[in-house]
Amino acid sequence: MAPEPIDTYLDDLLARLRGSAAGVRRTLVEAEAHLRDAVDEQVGRGVDVHEAQLLAIERFGSAAQVAAVANRSSAGRTAGQVVGALSWAAGRMVAVGLAAVGLAAVVARVLANLTSTSFVFGSPADAVFPADRCAHWLAVQPTATTCAQAAMLENSSDTLLLYVGGALLGLVVIGIAFAICAVVRRVRRAPRTGVVLPPAVVPAIGATVFGGVGVALLGAALSDVVVAGAWGRGLWFVDAGVSLVVAVVYLVRFARSVIDVAPGAAVA
Amino acid sequence: MRSDRMKGNLDALLLAVLQSGAAHGYEVIAELRRRSGGEFDMPEGTVYPSLHKLENEGLLESEWDVVDGRRRRTYRLTAPGAAALARERAEWARFSVGMNAVLVGL
Known part of the structure; x- marks a missing residue:
């Protein structure tokens, strides 16, 4: 059985995130909660689950884009x-x-x-x-x-x-x-x-x-x-x-x- | 709206949204989109680092909650965050008056 798009996305995001273990874990948990909420919202409007996942990921931003911003921020270095x-x-x-x-x-x-x-x-x-x-x-x-x-x-x-x-x-x-x-x-x-x-x-x-x-x-x-x-x-x-x-x-x-x-x- | 135009103001926008009450990330972003009439539409995942940064700066605080069986980080405004928001509002009022005067001739 093929993994869900959200799982694949989170795996990709995890591979790209840098920083402390706690910081990475927190970003990942928040990302998953956000994506699942977005899917629930779309499914509630009658969108197919698979389509809803793809849409949620598209709105969330590519793993590379999100990781780049998160890595810059987790460095937190002025x-x-x-x-x-x-x-x-x-x-x-x-x-x-x-x-x-x-x-x-x-x-x-x-x-x-x-x-x-x-x-x-x-x-x-x-x-x-x-x-x-x-x-x-x-x-x-x-x-x-x-x-x-x-x-x-x-x-x-x-x-x-x-x-x-x-x-x-x-x-x-x-x-x-x-x-x-x-x-x-x-x-x-x-x-x-x-x-x-x-x-x-x-x-x-x-x-x-x-x-x-x-x-x-x-x-x-x-x-x-x-x-x-x-x-x-x-x-x-x-x-x-x-x-x-x-x-x-x-x-x-x-x-x-x-x-x-x-x-x-x-x-x- | 161009995302680079939002970047410098995102912190203030997030503080303003959270002034209404504690919320988790998804709610914050949805409220930001709703209040802006869909104008402030950016890759949603890029908002979380700003929330983390504001928390590191002491302007927000957060804690884990479980809502509908899903683990979420709930953010709320701190007293320094409220003070920072007041400063941002005052600065924005001056800035917007200046911009309007030049661009629109008001």
Whole structure:
């Protein structure tokens, strides 16, 4: 038995619609209700059911035409909304970056305890320090017996303080900004970021940014090993490692957003 | 009427139709056609995205209903929607006066 024209039409429309599953389903349900109402009206006037269906479809518009309008609308993206959504996503990414910086400081301290403080925070082997700087470092690091050791310990302390302190301060500032934005978005009924931007966009940007930074830091760390011209080569490795781990997390999110879930597979 | 001439005004027309009371999509479109004397006749399926957009903007709200055994989305005007409609009406009044003055010489 051949399918009804309305069923064929709805199948065609479904194949052309883009957007969230909920949005597509809603459009489809409304389209079917509308078409069936139109058929009922025509049949009530004595029109044959098959003819009524064709007439209803003709009045509704071609699947291509309706889908084109619906897809443009479901994207729901004015320039302002896109800028807002990207700004919101960028803010979240900066927050992730700040958290990664704080985490890197803690990991560096752990690595220093496991390996050597010199590897993680040490000064370049051929570094020569002014006497007044040495005096200052030896004064604030009383356990150090040499200028290089004092410089290393001071670098370790400063790194932890600046990384963690800076990250916490940044997170507080971003948290306040987010809270204000959330209130404004709620008042203005702005759509969520995930509704404005395709779900793969933010993970793709995150993977690219953090992956790029991680590779750059790793390159710097490796060149530091070769050149031995900068402080704390181990710290560079830690920063690169944390950045690459964050990139992998974004990469997994990206993959999950673009790869179809196998039928019957559990969805987290 | 040419559909491109309607596009910019469709939102206001939908708000005006729904000011009379809640209605589902088919009723809204039928009422739009009836009130315009058949002048506003467009592909009916292209009206739904406008309803969705107005809802996203907070000018309409909607909920699922089952009427005659058929699942339908019923739309109703919100307070911001009523305010937007009032603004649209005022703008249209000014615009139509200007158009009439130039085109018809009224």
